[in-house]
Amino acid sequence: MEENIYQNIDLTNNNPLKAEAKVELTFVQKLKTDHKIQILVGLSAFTILILISSIIISATRSPVKRDNLGDNLPTPMATPTFINQANILPTQYQNQFDTIENKINYNPEIDPPEIDLNVGY
Amino acid sequence: MLSFFLGLVMAQEATASPTAIPTLAPTPTTVQTLINQYKQDYSFQVVEYQKRYIEYVDKKEVYTKYRTVSTEKDKISAAKTALFARNSMLKAYLMALRVSLDEFKSQNPTSVQKTQIELSRWEDWCSEQNLIIPNLNTQQDIVTWLDDFKEKYVSIQQIIYVSLTQNQINQRLEILDLIKKLSEDIKKDPKTGTILNDWLSSLPVKSDLVMASINIATNLTETKQFSNRFENFYPEAKVELNRTNNYLTNILSDLRAVAIKLNQ
Numbered sequence: 160m161e162e163n164i165y166q167n168i169d170l171t172n173n174n175p176l177k178a179e180a181k182v183e184l185t186f187v188q189k190l191k192t193d194h195k196i197q198i199l200v201g202l203s204a205f206t207i208l209i210l211i212s213s214i215i216i217s218a219t220r221s222p223v224k225r226d227n228l229g230d231n232l233p234t235p236m237a238t239p240t241f242i243n244q245a246n247i248l249p250t251q252y253q254n255q256f257d258t259i260e261n262k263i264n265y266n267p268e269i270d271p272p273e274i275d276l277n278v279g280y
Numbered sequence: 281m282l283s284f285f286l287g288l289v290m291a292q293e294a295t296a297s298p299t300a301i302p303t304l305a306p307t308p309t310t311v312q313t314l315i316n317q318y319k320q321d322y323s324f325q326v327v328e329y330q331k332r333y334i335e336y337v338d339k340k341e342v343y344t345k346y347r348t349v350s351t352e353k354d355k356i357s358a359a360k361t362a363l364f365a366r367n368s369m370l371k372a373y374l375m376a377l378r379v380s381l382d383e384f385k386s387q388n389p390t391s392v393q394k395t396q397i398e399l400s401r402w403e404d405w406c407s408e409q410n411l412i413i414p415n416l417n418t419q420q421d422i423v424t425w426l427d428d429f430k431e432k433y434v435s436i437q438q439i440i441y442v443s444l445t446q447n448q449i450n451q452r453l454e455i456l457d458l459i460k461k462l463s464e465d466i467k468k469d470p471k472t473g474t475i476l477n478d479w480l481s482s483l484p485v486k487s488d489l490v491m492a493s494i495n496i497a498t499n500l501t502e503t504k505q506f507s508n509r510f511e512n513f514y515p516e517a518k519v520e521l522n523r524t525n526n527y528l529t530n531i532l533s534d535l536r537a538v539a540i541k542l543n544q
Contacts, residue, residue, distance in 0.1 A: 247540045247543050247544075248536065248539055248540055248543070249469075249539055249542050249543055252462065252465065252466065252539050255458070255461075255462045255465070256462070256532070256536060256539070258458065259455060259458045259459060259462065259532055260532065262451065262454065262455050262458065263455055263525060263528055263529055263532065265451070267380055267383060267384070267447050267448060267451055268444055268447075268448065269319060269322070269373070269376050269377055269380060269444075271373065271437075271440050271441075271444075272322075272326060272329075272369050272370060272373050274366060274370070274433070275333065276426075276429075276430055276433065278333065278336060278359060278362050278363060278366065278426075279336075279359040279360075279362070279363055279422045279423070279425075279426050280423065280426060
């Protein structure tokens with residue numbers, strides 16, 4: 160007797176003779192089912208949130224107001240000014256000042272010898 | 281022993297050789313070179329004295345312990361060597377001091393010349409004593425010599441501290457002159473206008489402060505001395521000298537502030 164191949168009519172996809180048809184899941188479906196994607200999406204959302212909040216905070220704390228841009232900015236000078244006394248002093252007197260300063264700082268003192276007057280007694 | 285003294289005499293002569301040089305109005309660089317040379321000679325003599333002093337202390341300890349004729353002889357010999365080195369050191373110091381006075385001599389040539397002659401006299405005295413020391417044979421000879429030295433040393437100390445004070449006074453006077461000269465130059469500048477007026481009006485008061493401190497220091501150098509004890513006036517004089525330095529620094533600082541205005 161020839162064997163009849165059995166097929167459960169209730170479960171169409173459970174036919175061992177028929178190749179299983181792959182069902183493409185949507186992102187929303189994957190998101191609902193796959194934990195890895197859930198974690199990835201969660202982390203990405205957190206990063207974006209931090210990024211946005213940092214931009215907002217830096218914008219609010221910035222001393223330069225967008226409305227005033229261009230109004231109170233210092234105008235660049237042709238030559239930079241250094242706060243240095245030596246540079247400000249007229250050059251023709253620089254040597255004289257240096258000479259006098261060196262003389263003030265110079266100590267001409269020669270330390271006298273320390274003598275023990277009891278040597279020989 | 282004789283060879284040792286000859287060695288020390290030769291070393292002393294070697295250090296004495298530069299004395300002939302500074303009589304011809306030396307330039308500032310020459311003076312500085314000479315001062316450095318004499319300072320080096322003095323440093324060498326200090327090291328020599330320290331060595332001989334330690335040797336003497338050792339010999340004295342041995343003599344104190346054993347009290348023998350031979351240890352006494354060693355002690356006398358070590359004492360003579362130490363005293364010889366001490367005189368050499370003192371002479372080297374007086375020479376260095378005398379030459380250093382040339383640096384600011386132009387401020388008060390007569391007074392400085394007088395001090396330099398006095399220093400020279402004591403240098404010669406130290407040399408003479410180094411001819412006497414090798415001939416001291418007994419402890420009594422040494423004690424007699426030491427008593428005489430102690431008296432003379434009061435005068436030596438006086439001239440040493442007078443010289444030190446005088447040199448620093450002359451230095452301050454030279455600085456004051458240089459500041460006045462600089463202010464004159466600034467005054468002549470066409471850009472100056474009335475900027476310097478305030479500084480010039482305050483200068484006499486500040487100069488008077490400098491001169492007052494200098495006068496106190498000068499008076500201190502004339503402190504009466506006892507025959508056997510040196511009354512050291514130098515610490516007090518040094519306070520006044522430091523005070524003048526502060527005044528001069530202030531005067532210069534104010535002048536600098538005025539000069540800076542010329543560029544604004």
